[in-house]
Amino acid sequence: MIESIKSHLMHLCTLPGISGYEDAVRNYIREYAAPFADEIQEDSTGNLLLLRRGTGNGTGNAKRVMLCAHMDETGFLITHIGADGMLKFVPVGNFSHRIVPGLFVRVGDAQVPGSIGLKPIHLTPKKERDLSVPMDALRIDLGARSRGEAEKYTFPGDFAAFDSKIRDYGEDGLTAKALDSRIGCLVLLDQIKKQQYCDVWYVFSVQRQIGSNIASVIHRLAPDFALVFDAIEDGGLPGSTQPPPCLAGKGVVLPLINGNSCAPSPYLAAIQQIASNCHLPLQCIAQADGGDTERICAAAQGVAALSLRTAVRYLRCPHSSVQLSDVRDLLRLTNALFAHEVF
Amino acid sequence: MNLEHLLKTLCAIPAVSGFEPGTADAMQQLFSNYCDEFISTSAGSQIGLRRCGKPDAQLLLIDGHLDQIGGYVTHIENGFIYFTGTFDRRVLDGKTLVVYGAQPIYGITGTRESDENKLGKFRDFFIDTGLAPQTVETLVHPGDPITYAPDFCVLSGGYVCAPAIDDRAAIAAGLYALSLLQDEKVGIDIALCASAGEEVGGAGARTAAYALRPDYAVAIDVTFSAQPGLDEDDMLCDDIGVTITRGPHMNRALTQQLFTLAEREKIPHGIEVEPGFTGTNTSSIRAAGDGIACALLGLPIRSMHTCVESIRLSNIEAAGRLLAALIRALGGTA
Numbered sequence: 001m002i003e004s005i006k007s008h009l010m011h012l013c014t015l016p017g018i019s020g021y022e023d024a025v026r027n028y029i030r031e032y033a034a035p036f037a038d039e040i041q042e043d044s045t046g047n048l049l050l051l052r053r054g055t056g057n058g059t060g061n062a063k064r065v066m067l068c069a070h071m072d073e074t075g076f077l078i079t080h081i082g083a084d085g086m087l088k089f090v091p092v093g094n095f096s097h098r099i100v101p102g103l104f105v106r107v108g109d110a111q112v113p114g115s116i117g118l119k120p121i122h123l124t125p126k127k128e129r130d131l132s133v134p135m136d137a138l139r140i141d142l143g144a145r146s147r148g149e150a151e152k153y154t155f156p157g158d159f160a161a162f163d164s165k166i167r168d169y170g171e172d173g174l175t176a177k178a179l180d181s182r183i184g185c186l187v188l189l190d191q192i193k194k195q196q197y198c199d200v201w202y203v204f205s206v207q208r209q210i211g212s213n214i215a216s217v218i219h220r221l222a223p224d225f226a227l228v229f230d231a232i233e234d235g236g237l238p239g240s241t242q243p244p245p246c247l248a249g250k251g252v253v254l255p256l257i258n259g260n261s262c263a264p265s266p267y268l269a270a271i272q273q274i275a276s277n278c279h280l281p282l283q284c285i286a287q288a289d290g291g292d293t294e295r296i297c298a299a300a301q302g303v304a305a306l307s308l309r310t311a312v313r314y315l316r317c318p319h320s321s322v323q324l325s326d327v328r329d330l331l332r333l334t335n336a337l338f339a340h341e342v343f
Numbered sequence: 344m345n346l347e348h349l350l351k352t353l354c355a356i357p358a359v360s361g362f363e364p365g366t367a368d369a370m371q372q373l374f375s376n377y378c379d380e381f382i383s384t385s386a387g388s389q390i391g392l393r394r395c396g397k398p399d400a401q402l403l404l405i406d407g408h409l410d411q412i413g414g415y416v417t418h419i420e421n422g423f424i425y426f427t428g429t430f431d432r433r434v435l436d437g438k439t440l441v442v443y444g445a446q447p448i449y450g451i452t453g454t455r456e457s458d459e460n461k462l463g464k465f466r467d468f469f470i471d472t473g474l475a476p477q478t479v480e481t482l483v484h485p486g487d488p489i490t491y492a493p494d495f496c497v498l499s500g501g502y503v504c505a506p507a508i509d510d511r512a513a514i515a516a517g518l519y520a521l522s523l524l525q526d527e528k529v530g531i532d533i534a535l536c537a538s539a540g541e542e543v544g545g546a547g548a549r550t551a552a553y554a555l556r557p558d559y560a561v562a563i564d565v566t567f568s569a570q571p572g573l574d575e576d577d578m579l580c581d582d583i584g585v586t587i588t589r590g591p592h593m594n595r596a597l598t599q600q601l602f603t604l605a606e607r608e609k610i611p612h613g614i615e616v617e618p619g620f621t622g623t624n625t626s627s628i629r630a631a632g633d634g635i636a637c638a639l640l641g642l643p644i645r646s647m648h649t650c651v652e653s654i655r656l657s658n659i660e661a662a663g664r665l666l667a668a669l670i671r672a673l674g675g676t677a
Contacts, residue, residue, distance in 0.1 A: 082571075084571070086571050096436070096437070096459055097459065098436040098437070098454070098459060098462070099436050099437030099438075101433055101434045101649065102434035102438060102646075102649050102650045102651050103651070104494065104496050104504070104651065112499070113496050113497060113498055113499075114498065115496060115498065115504045115646075115651040115653060116651065117570060117571075117645050117646030117649060117651050117653060118431070118433060118434055118572075118646050118649050118651075119570060119571070119572035119573050119646070120431075120567055120646065120647035120648055120649075121431045121433070121647075121648055122567070122647065122648070123567060123573055129432075129433070130432075130461065130462055131433075131460060131461060131462065132433065132436075132459060132460055132461065132462055133433050137571075137572060138571075139571045141498065141502075141504075141645070141653065142498055142499055142500075143498030143499035143500035143501070143502035143653075144499060144500060145500060145580070145582060149499075149500065153499065163496070164439075165439070165492070165494055167439065167449050167492075168449070169449070169451075169472070169473040170472060170473025170474045170475075171473075171474060171475070171478075173473045175439065175449075175451060175473075237423075237453055237469075237471065238420070238421070238423055238453070238455050238469050239453070239454070239455030239456070239457060239467070241457060313451070313471065314437060314451060314453070317437050318437065319437060319438070319439055319451045321451060321471070321473055323473070
């Protein structure tokens with residue numbers, strides 16, 4: 001069981017899914033989840049919505065709960081092909097430009113390998129050697145040495161995904177790209193296999209990195225409650241400027257406030273009680289970024305929503321890291337919440 | 344010979360300057376198909392010898408350096424590994440490194456420098472292995488070497504990309520030359536030296552040349568090609584083939600012979616000019632013992648001293664073919 005969670009997460013992370021180009025992730029999820037779904041919808045921007053009807057506990061009036069995870073990851077878009085065959089690019093989503101020189105990438109649907117080099121330090125003026133390199137000074141190299149040659153492989157508007165080898169990390173963790181979104185996808189794919197007491201909409205959303213349109217999903221589904229699975233930056237690295245709000249390996253993170261939206265207190269109390277009863281570690285923190293949770297709270301007529309987070313290091317970077325104990329705790333807690341009919 | 348596979352194998356052998364002796368087994372295995380004898384020197388240079396069987400045969404030394412840029416653990420704090428070294432800090436943030444402690448341990452780099460426009464000093468960079476602090480303390484100690492993770496990527500157009508192309512590509516060129524001569528008898532002994540310590544002064548090449556006393560030597564090292572950010576008119580493109588360097592440190596007759604052979608064999612090549620110290624092992628070898636006639640071949644690469652050094656495999660082939668031509672010319676038929 002443990003091994004299969006790990007290998008499934010690894011597979012999800014290999015799929016490319018830059019914001020707006022989530023096709024590979026969506027196709028995989030759709031195929032995987034379709035046998036469990038009573039209804040499947042896909043909206044015009046690519047949000048994937050799957051319904052699994054509940055037993056209703058015989059009332060015939062089942063609640064509509066929405067579980068939400070985003071599919072997209074950070075990466076690049078190709079903006080220009082130079083006469084020398086080198087590709088100019090811009091970032092999609094938020095990450096430090098310091099990590100960009102020296103990356104391997106995969107360009108476009110065909111996943112053409114490329115690398116992002118840097119002019120040698122020997123030929124760099126002394127005063128530049130201590131400064132990070134701005135992204136517009138860098139290019140993606142496919143091995144093409146003319147525009148015509150490069151155009152055989154790509155065109156402006158194609159995406160470039162991080163090409164990161166997935167590796168073990170510590171005793172029981174892994175490093176990969178896209179952990180930010182795929183842990184949530186993993187939880188939803190695990191849950192959809194089970195029929196719950198309530199109707200559950202499994203929402204795999206797009207474009208979280210650049211401002212999603214989850215509001216239109218709320219408009220469409222009008223759920224009674226939404227639970228969002230997302231990641232949050234671990235605060236335990238050297239140089240962290242504030243005291244660590246949460247730490248990888250210490251259990252599920254439950255923010256009391258997402259952006260400007262307070263989580264509904266009855267649910268908070270229930271989750272804390274159940275985690276405690278099940279001996280699952282829970283890190284309650286005052287505030288996290290808003291993300292889709294905040295957007296859901298403010299969408300349509302307003303929907304009660306909260307988020308369960310996994311503490312990840314180097315969030316949105318090519319080599320993010322996660323402790324798998326946190327993922328297992330998240331799966332257990334989610335199971336327990338449904339078992340206790342919290343929603 | 345599958346050059347791509349050979350280069351990938353070579354690039355995955357960890358040899359930060361000072362830790363070359365640990366490569367002896369791996370290098371002996373790679374050399375064994377093409378060499379009769381193997382010598383591992385105290386400096387850490389790994390030498391394969393191919394004898395022609397002729398008494399008093401002359402000896403040609405082919406040198407490519409074995410060591411790569413890398414790091415050394417300085418201390419451990421709360422389980423995070425701090426280090427110094429020859430890495431280019433502009434590339435270091437967010438990369439996967441391997442720390443060779445009691446066992447190889449992978450980790451991710453971060454920096455304490457909070458200003459995104461700056462990098463921080465080496466002391467600000469740390470490696471995060473995800474292991475418990477006490478486990479790190481047990482497995483890792485100050486002085487342990489560090490390399491980039493040996494990830495190897497094949498691009499289009501015959502280019503490949505990896506850390507340690509500098510200077511494993513040269514060793515690959517030497518082995519490629521010997522593979523071309525595998526079924527030929529040539530009347531000269533050949534020493535292929537994967538030399539230690541080039542990045543820190545060239546002691547491995549100097550001492551190997553002193554011990555071997557070759558009649559001729561050819562050093563091969565990577566050289567700068569044109570690439571984005573460098574638009575100087577005098578830079579060669581990285582699809583030029585092999586370069587032959589002219590200048591005071593290179594033996595003129597041997598250099599001229601290489602040009603003649605390259606022209607005759609139609610081997611793609613370019614000319615480089617070095618007016619003094621070459622920054623390669625040539626400058627160490629030429630002054631060893633009584634002095635040795637040494638030439639310098641260059642392999643144009645991009646992004647030198649990063650984890651994505653890139654080279655066109657045909658450049659290595661060109662160097663190998665030129666070396667094979669030189670060996671035939673110097674040795675005649677046995």
